Amino acid sequence: MQAAFALYGERGFEQTTVAEIAERAGLTERTFFRHFADKREVLFAGADALQELLVRTVANAPETLTPIEAAAAGLQAAGALIQEGGELPRQRQDIIAASAELRERELIKLATLAAALADALRGRGVEDPAASLTAEAAIAVFKVAFERWVKDTGRQDLPRVIQASLDELQALAAAG
């Protein structure tokens, strides 16, 4: 992982071969593919933990919360976890933004997150399509908020940016 991160950062994702990563890590190419399903997956190793936290937070949120509030609680928790990574998430995002292939992979991770969130909402008794809609909209808010947070040089609080984005979307929905 460290070797891959370094090389992707230095010369870009597409310009890095798996053989080079393996060499820097002191392993063979074959061993790399035993640890990671493919060349991109290295950058998304933490996605499972994030999803688990999101789902758990939503499941354990007070019953009195509306679907959107429950989803929001999950997003905040996820945002807080990301923020713990310090500068790493931003570096990671730079690498991803520079490669179409990696952006594809990121999107499917977010879609998986949305599906898991919808599941968690259904677990709270939310019916479809409300569960799917809430989940997809929540992930959309997360996307926009995260993007803003990454670009932001002032190091704002990510959970706060998420909440602000959600509030703004609700205002737009009310006006539209």
Added chain:
Amino acid sequence: MQAAFALYGERGFEQTTVAEIAERAGLTERTFFRHFADKREVLFAGADALQELLVRTVANAPETLTPIEAAAAGLQAAGALIQEGGELPRQRQDIIAASAELRERELIKLATLAAALADALRGRGVEDPAASLTAEAAIAVFKVAFERWVKDTGRQDLPRVIQASLDELQALAAAG
């Protein structure tokens, strides 16, 4: 395109080689790659036209419409265009749903659509992050509505499903 569609449908996307597609089409592999950037792109040839229609509809919508209403108009137009395809969109979606690679590609097409929609909204004077949020939420609504429409055996009207989904999200937002 016809050869690819047929083969992807018959034996699945991953189990089809480009050589086979080329052979059935009476061409060489090299020629295939002159027409399509990669093996997946065959299934997304109509994406450009869809995006252009979406953007044009939003740009030409009455100035009095709110951002969400303008976005909704664009989605409706896109939905109507898809519906013209008859059974093809559903077959296409079956193929895509069966392959993780293809789902990735579809997601990036939707993300591109969202970016274009956000641009169109900015062209109407909508500021960021309102433009991005509206666009992402709109595409989320489109995703859910399209999915429901594809699964639906009663052949509902796609624009109508889109409108219903949007209404439901607005109700959820108001309640949350």
Added chain:
DNA sequence: TGCTTGATGACAGGGACTGCCATCAGCGTA
């Protein structure tokens, strides 16, 4: 007739990924 242009074929090659078998260290057990 000769020239240009666009589409295609042919070929070599790089790089991602997989399947298969060999090796080898650690570890429990007789």
Added chain:
DNA sequence: TACGCTGATGGCAGTCCCTGTCATCAAGCA
């Protein structure tokens, strides 16, 4: 201690996606 098991790794062959390059060839035009 010797033995066997297991999990991680190396090595290697092979498939397939995709690209660069050059040759060919038909269509249109001067």
